[in-house]
Amino acid sequence: MTIAIQIIQFILIISILVILHELGHFLPAKYFKTKVEKFYLFFDVKFSLFKKKIGDTEYGIGWLPLGGYVKISGMIDESMDTEQLKQEPQPWEFRSKPAWQRLIIMTGGVIVNFLLAWVIYTMLLFNNGDTYIPSDSLKYGIVVDSIGEQLGLKTGDQILMVDDKQTKKFNEAILDIILGDEVTVRRDGKEITFPLSDEGKETVFATQGKRFLGYRSKAMISKVMPNSVAENAGLLPGDEIIGVNGQNTKYWDEFTAKIGSSVNQKLDISVLRAGKTEHLDLVVPEEGVIGIQLDLTDLSVTDNYSFLAAIPAGYNRTIQVLTDQIRQFKVIFNTKTGAYKQVKGPIGIVEMMPEVWDWTFFWSFMAMFSVWLAFLNILPIPALDGGHVMFLLYEMISGRKPSEKVLETGQIIGFVLLMGLMLLVFGNDIWNIVKRFI
Template sequence: MDWMIMLAQLLLSLSFLVAVHEMGHLLAAKYFGMRVEQFSIGFPPKLWSFRKGDTEYAISAIPLGGYVKISGMIDESLDTEAMNQPPQPWEFRSKPAWQRLIVMLGGIVVNVIVGILIFIGLTFFLGDTYILKDEINKSGGFLVGPIGEQIGLKTGDQIVKINGKEFKYLQDIFNMETLLSTNGSYTVERDGKELDIPIPADFIENFSSSKSNPGQFLSLRMAPVIAQVQPGSVAEKMGLRAGDRIVEANGAPIQYKDQIDKQVQAMVKDSLSGNSDTVAIKVNRAGAEVAMKADFKNFRRQKMLGILVDSTPSEDFIKRAEERVTYGLIESIPLGTKRAFSMLTANVKAFGRVITGKLSAQKSISGPLGIMKAFGNQWDWARFWTLTGVLSLVLAFMNLLPIPALDGGHVMFLSYEIISRRKPSDKFLETAQKVGMLFLLALMVFIFANDIIKMVTPD
């Protein structure tokens, strides 16, 4: 059932983006008097269609793209028979180069506009909810996971600067600009001293692989409040209850969940090695301290205390740390536009690092399966529209790449024609289209295979 929810979100998002992209081509072509033979969402075989005027509108079976067939244009159909006929006034090839260029840019422009509008809408309707960095630092700093430890962070670190500059919100630590910054660093306060922790150029690869489990990088240090006691466990024998806050374990003071985890591991190790079978826990229960002891000897096989510690922030912390910001429509327009272009810039930077070899293509590039996973197994409209906005901008950028068979390939050849005033031959354009299609087919095979490998390979 989970995969069906993810797939439904992916198909809805892609269908919407393909529709508006191809509509951009269609509207521009019709404006300049070109005949549009077919408008299709998805690739053949055709599932359903209707005709209006000269244009057939269709929904096809393979929902991973779409196309607009404009008369007199060398495109995916490679209709060479039609191209051998004399040019007609309504055909793409009969129009001035500048008009043809606008038609080919139409889909890209619409995708950029749609991406901007989505981010403006998200800003206006949802606003922002931030977590104040200072409140995290006051509460004991961060709990650092293995990916954070790889770059030199340690549990208890208080992150005070990013790239040498003060910052205010937790979200600044994770944003794309920070992770893709050149010579980036986190400045942390540890044991009363400030240290600079460099952010490796390829760190975003590890960060992206940990998104399904954010604690692999950084998470909040939670108070050790028991959420659940396992029946028949040492904890139950001792008398521990849900709601107890652990303040001491075997004589060691406890402030955070990660500390009790370490103490439990030490208790188990001592018991299994025969050094000690006594478990001593002190808790705060309804404002009073309660001390408890148990013999671990008969529970060695469990190798655990039998408690589940609450991993959600307390209401008091949320009240202190959360900052809610709302925006009027006038404020949302420049802010949403800025966020859209920041997202686009970050993706262009990441693509550049892949091309130059600074980032692994295998780890950094995701296809339909990877995108489907990003939507999640629960329908969250805020996440859906955020990802759709990002995809719209990425689609615009990828389509602008100067690869034959993409809009950018046509833009490249039309730009050459406008500058040189020489039109490439139809034979050359046909050959370029075939080469581009083969390249894109090979790229799609790589992306699908890469998605499958990442899904079956543990992070």
């Protein structure tokens, strides 16, 4: 049932994005009286799951869930159907329209993707606000594991800047560190700047960035699980753990490290309760978990937005996501980081979906992925929207149309490049699965 929920979420997100992207081409084509022969969700190689012709357009659902398309009359596209182009141009064909109209038709999908992300982020900020942990409120600094130490960071550091840029939110600081070149921290009262090693980033990507960097906090208990070791020992929500076996454990990471290394051992836990110190005994179970949750309410803040304020904030969030995605290419193309090995295809993306339905994640992921599709589609690669835009801009600047032979050759080259990339991504997904069983 879990995998079914993940797959359904992924297919629904992709379906909505594909339909809206293709509408971005379809609507201006219809507006400019250009004949649209097909409108398909997914690809109908050899056959389709469903199809119905309404007017001049055949609407359908293909069986290959790798995107979708609209087939516009008189246009060289991924179908490579050039028979029609051998006839005299007709007024309803794409090739007969002015260059500026063709440009609007070809950029329509990307524009819709961008606007969709903007709308989603606006509504999320309006409804939920923006909850985050401010970087400057981490008075106890960060906590890192051995992977974070490979990057040059140390537990207790306070992050000041990454690449001379101050970050407002802690989660943004994490991404900036992964994508950045150098970081400035306050360590033992001194400000130091050091480069972020490619070797450290390689380890971060190899482990998919799990827990290499966190924030340090006092061991304040927010919740005690029913029938847990902690409840049986008498621990209560609101207790502050200050020691174990007479040794000070001022921070949560120190306490959890002590618990993890004391399986089947009896421990004397010192807690601060209502201004008084109390001592409680417990035996750490085999799984090394005693059943308490950390209280982080003193760290996180929420910025609330009116509807009007959420509109520019949603736009800024969209631009920030786009900027971060562009920055990722710098890391992916740096072979020393090994980031290219972690590029995910459909299988890997399905695994990212939550195991229970989460509407906030659903819309947030759709917005992020919509920006990603807009960025990829506008790249000047033949067979993508950006490739068509590239040839159109050449025509508008030079006053000469590229020959049909050039367009056909470009389409073939682009198609081969995209198929090669798809094979690489799918192969990466499969290899990552295989490695779990080796």
